[in-house]
């Protein structure tokens with residue numbers, strides 16, 4: 179949703195409130211748009227007023243529950259889910275929210291049980307199937323993803339999205355079980371037996387090179403890094419860092435096929451994923467708020483050399499920013515692996531990078547800049563609202579931050595230094 183649409187939606191809900199001042203639903207909807215637009219304090223006030231008025235309809239209860247979830251209020255969401263389930267049937271969307279909340283509080287086994295229930299109840303809904311399968315792959319449960327997609331495709335025979343996902347997952351699933359492990363400090367590598375020794379060497383050389391440059395830059399040396407190499411990973415990217423398990427999954431086929439302009443992109447992708455690992459080193463298994471995604475991704479781009487590699491790809495950044503930067507909710511939504519829109523995904527990464535780049539420039543020295551941005555990331559990951567965290571870490575009002583990164587972004591996009 180573009181910023182303009184957001185404002186229009188807010189105006190609609192405000193009007194609905196004027197017509198019926200006791201409408202809990204209008205208040206909730208307004209709260210949801212405010213939260214997604216980083217107006218957290220206003221959103222919270224509306225939310226508590228809506229609760230005061232009492233929630234009676236099913237729609238009100240679901241909206242309240244999703245709003246709590248958006249707020250990062252794990253406990254409140256759990257309560258709202260329980261309340262909902264007292265008098266309503268356990269529909270797939272509600273169970274999915276419950277699974278996400280359970281995952282966020284770090285109970286992986288319990289979350290997997292819930293995902294099974296979501297899959298069974300929500301199999302009629304291709305979007306839910308897609309999301310559940312993605313979560314399964316993220317949790318390294320490829321067999322579950324494979325089984326679910328196979329089952330779902332019998333119902334959704336014309337879904338190319340599910341068929342593509344099944345193809346990727348199947349390639350990885352079929353080779354599972356035939357793996358070897360080798361130790362090349364600090365890397366502990368699990369790879370498919372079909373991986374050629376040459377490919378293995380090339381991947382490890384590159385990881386080692388990126389490791390050294392990150393270690394220098396960040397003054398830490400993680401002692402054990404788990405890499406998993408599959409020809410097909412089940413994802414459409416060359417590499418993937420899993421913040422729950424702390425390992426990096428690498429696609430051998432991307433690397434094999436990397437030549438010409440794609441080389442820089444694949445190398446950058448390894449560097450980027452390794453940067454995540456350095457940032458979250460020793461802090462993985464902590465689930466975090468989606469609101470920190472832009473900082474996490476922007477920082478990984480910053481640490482892996484910025485977005486220069488995009489110049490080698492057939493992309494037109496100027497035209498993708500022609501209608502201005504993404505609104506905060508849209509930015510986060512398009513980074514999120516579960517819901518992102520492909521065409522906006524690159525734009526979201528570029529924008530996140532320049533927002534982080536702006537903050538790095540704002541901080542005094544290189545070392546301080548790194549400490550500050552990690553402090554900001556930690557706070558937002560723990561659901562401190564960005565508008566508060568920016569003031570606390572940078573002593574900058576949120577409106578100034580907005581103005582600042584916007585002008586930094588537009589000057590960089592137009593080639594300014």
Ligand SMILES: [Zn+2]
Pocket residue numbers: 450451454474475478
């Ligand atoms: Zn990333």
